[in-house]
Amino acid sequence: MTLKKFWTRQRQTMPKGKNKLRQPTDNTATELAQHGGEHDKDDEEAELEPGLAKALDLMTNKLMMAINDKLEPLAKTVLAHTTELKRANDHLEEAEARVLLLETGDR
Numbered sequence: 001m002t003l004k005k006f007w008t009r010q011r012q013t014m015p016k017g018k019n020k021l022r023q024p025t026d027n028t029a030t031e032l033a034q035h036g037g038e039h040d041k042d043d044e045e046a047e048l049e050p051g052l053a054k055a056l057d058l059m060t061n062k063l064m065m066a067i068n069d070k071l072e073p074l075a076k077t078v079l080a081h082t083t084e085l086k087r088a089n090d091h092l093e094e095a096e097a098r099v100l101l102l103e104t105g106d107r
Helices: 003-013 028-035 041-047 050-104
Strands: none
Touching: none
């Protein structure tokens, strides 16, 4: 599914409601001072309408699945290369130990 189709579908399935965007206020500094510049997760969820929260959860889950689907082949490749490098390192250490034994004349 392309991102264009995803966002179109999400917009169509969003609950109908208020379309007003919250306008920024001029007292941003006062708000930051009152809230410490941080919001608790519980506060943010309490401010969201249930339909909006559900839509955001759905979008987040779909985005995470899309990201995971794209990253899974990369993760498998990295794991395969890591295993191969470890195996090569083990062989190199074994060869170094043999050379050291030959150089020192200890058998």
